[in-house]
Amino acid sequence: MTSVANIIASAATVEQRSRTMLGDTITFGEPTDITTTCDSQLSTEPWQIDTEPGYGPGASTNDEAPSTAPHQGPIPAEYTDASEAELDARIIAAKETLGDRLKILGHFYQRDEIVKYADFVGDSFMLAQAAKDHPETEAFVFCGVHFMAETADILSDEQQSVILPNLAAGCSMADMATIDQVEEAWEQLMQVLGTSNDERAEVIPVTYMNSSAAIKAFCGRNDGIVCTSSNATTVLEWAFERGKRVIFFPDQHLGRNTAKAMGLTEEQMPLWRPYLPMGGNTQQQLEDAKVILWNGFCSVHKRFTVAQIDKARADYPDVTVIAHPECPAPVVEAADGVGSTEYIRKAIEAGQPGDVFAVGTEINLVNRLQAQHPEMTIFCLDPVICPCSTMYRIHPAYLAWVLEGLVEGQVHNQICVDATVATDASVALERMLAARP
Numbered sequence: 477m478t479s480v481a482n483i484i485a486s487a488a489t490v491e492q493r494s495r496t497m498l499g500d501t502i503t504f505g506e507p508t509d510i511t512t513t514c515d516s517q518l519s520t521e522p523w524q525i526d527t528e529p530g531y532g533p534g535a536s537t538n539d540e541a542p543s544t545a546p547h548q549g550p551i552p553a554e555y556t557d558a559s560e561a562e563l564d565a566r567i568i569a570a571k572e573t574l575g576d577r578l579k580i581l582g583h584f585y586q587r588d589e590i591v592k593y594a595d596f597v598g599d600s601f602m603l604a605q606a607a608k609d610h611p612e613t614e615a616f617v618f619c620g621v622h623f624m625a626e627t628a629d630i631l632s633d634e635q636q637s638v639i640l641p642n643l644a645a646g647c648s649m650a651d652m653a654t655i656d657q658v659e660e661a662w663e664q665l666m667q668v669l670g671t672s673n674d675e676r677a678e679v680i681p682v683t684y685m686n687s688s689a690a691i692k693a694f695c696g697r698n699d700g701i702v703c704t705s706s707n708a709t710t711v712l713e714w715a716f717e718r719g720k721r722v723i724f725f726p727d728q729h730l731g732r733n734t735a736k737a738m739g740l741t742e743e744q745m746p747l748w749r750p751y752l753p754m755g756g757n758t759q760q761q762l763e764d765a766k767v768i769l770w771n772g773f774c775s776v777h778k779r780f781t782v783a784q785i786d787k788a789r790a791d792y793p794d795v796t797v798i799a800h801p802e803c804p805a806p807v808v809e810a811a812d813g814v815g816s817t818e819y820i821r822k823a824i825e826a827g828q829p830g831d832v833f834a835v836g837t838e839i840n841l842v843n844r845l846q847a848q849h850p851e852m853t854i855f856c857l858d859p860v861i862c863p864c865s866t867m868y869r870i871h872p873a874y875l876a877w878v879l880e881g882l883v884e885g886q887v888h889n890q891i892c893v894d895a896t897v898a899t900d901a902s903v904a905l906e907r908m909l910a911a912r913p
Contacts (some may be wrong), residue, residue, distance in 0.1 A: 514779075514862030522869045523548075523556050526644045534865025536648035536775035545651055546622060548644040548869070548889075555873040560589075563872040567593055570879035578882065579613045580875075581606060581628070583620035584817045585838040585867045590619045590875060599817045600624045600685050601704040605909075607632045617878055618891070619870045621645045625891040626689040630898045630905060638891045639882075641874035645866045647686055649802075652772035653726035655690035657750040662698070665723065665768075668759050679768075680719035682711060684727050685908075686774075689893045689901050691725065696903035703908060705801050705816035708734040710911045712767070721765050723748065726772030733801045733808045735767045747771050776864050777802035780836040784857040785810045788834035792853070798823055799836035799857075807836060817841060827852050839863050 517525065517533035525532045526548040530541045555563070571578065571593065581603040582594025591597055596606040600620060607616050607628040615637045618625040622640060629638040662681070669678040681700035683691050692702055699718065703711035712734055715722045724731035728747060735745055744766040748755030754762065755771075762768065780803045788795050798820050799811035808814050813823055817837060824833055829851035835842045836857045846854040881888040893901070 514860050518861070518863075518868075521556065521873075522642060522644070522871050523551065523873065526550075526642065526869065531646065531648050531865040532644070532869060534775075534868050535779060535862045536865040539648040539651075539775055541648070542651050542654060544654070545646050546643040548642045548874075551874065551877045555877045558873065558876070560872070563876050566876045567872060567879060570876070570883050573883050574615070574879065576612070577614040578617065578879070579606070579610060579615075580617045581619060583624065583867065584821070584841045584844075585864050586619050586870060587840055587863075587868065588844065589872050590870050591844070593875065594619060599704075600627065601706065602818065604628045604631050604685075607636075607638065611636075615639060615882060615887075617641060617875065619875065621647045621650075621864075621866050622891070623647055623650045623686060623688055626893050627685065627692075627901075627905065629891050629893050630689060630692075630901050637887055639878050639887065640889050640891050641878050642869045642871070643889055645869045647866060649726055649772050649774045650686050650688055653683075653687060653691060653750070653770055655688065655694060658691055658694055658725065661723070661748060661750060661755060661770075662694075664754055665762065668754060668762050677719040678721070680715040680722050682715055682722050682724045682731075683904070684708075684725070684730055687726055689897050692904050693897045693900035696900035696905075700904055701907040701911065702904045703911070705730060706818065707908070707911050707913045708801070709738060710913050711908065712738060714907070714911050716766075721768065723768040723770070725770030727774060727802055728769040728771055729773055729777065729804055729808075730801050731767055731769045732805050733803075733814070736805060740766050745769050774802040776838050776862065777836065778804065779858050779860070779862060780804070780807045781857075782806050782810045784836075784859075785834070788855075788857060792832045792834070795832045795834050796823075796827075797834045797836070797857070803836050811836065821845065824849060824852070824854060838867070840867075 514535060515533035515537050531539060579595045580593050582591045582597045584599055596603060604627040608631040611633055616628055617639045618628055625638050625640040665679055681695045681698050683695050683702055685702060685704050695701060701711055708730055732745055746757045746761045746765050747769050749771045777800050785797050788797060797811045798813040799808050801814050820835060820837060824845050832853040834855055834857050839856050839861055840863055842856040878888045
């Protein structure tokens, strides 16, 4: 077999790198009225919709997809026509052939049919760290979404490859802040706020992990930092030591929930709407701001409501409600615990037989936790099954395709971040890694 290292070295000379098929910006209509699922196409195999514009069925069906959102081209019919058993056998055989040269990274939100093949399972930060911690591995197959694979490519060594099985696995939240919009917002802020007269900057840019490599690089160039849902408080403290205020993108809810927990008021957190002059704010609002929140959100976590929490408490008086900090502030304030996917996992693992947990996060993780802990009752706050649209696009057929490609000496869907972008982004990411809670 051709070594993976040789495959990587030759990838630049053949059409084996990832391709982005550009389309027009799409605005979707009203959600489908379905009582048992958020979209009637959820059961559709992803390759039947991958070439269509947008994010596909799931929580972000109705989000606006930018023209740069990647699409996945067709893969051979031998994979899309294969049975579940055949795909399973082919994936296992390819893994055995590739051996220690390959690591499969599986996000918590992935479907079980994918997670069972993963060498590492975790959130986006944990998986990016796993890529950094394994310099001996020649190829990482990242079963997550595009920004996660970009981060893994930035943190891994140059001779390593990062592969995304399905290029259509993007992130609507990450797409809500483009580099052009961020740079335009920065220019307007500099005009309004001017230059600082002391050692502290007027604005420090902070971006959530759920953002493009280009925006992480923007933060690296402008004395900013990346944060995770685990260390957001530590990062904001870091930023306030260096600046008078923060602009936080792309998730308004993580920014708001973190800042409110630190004692900031709503008035100190104006919302920046990228299509309006000065984000739709007055100069005074921006001057008085401590955290300027970008108008972005996670379509999965936006679905959770206080009414759902009230119903859970009515049905189970002893229930413990845990919410992800990407949920709206009223939900976070009504919950018993708030934290990242890793926090949620650990909180449930610390539970006792008979405990009841209602969880505000993506359905695949919640269902997996219930399967792992049958001695407890664990359920999703949202009664409507609505997984992450793009995470759902990773299917065993795509995994088999990229793995067998490696065996045959081909690299499909390699994610390669431009060297200049990677250099600047790594600055912001290293600051994030140093900001331990």
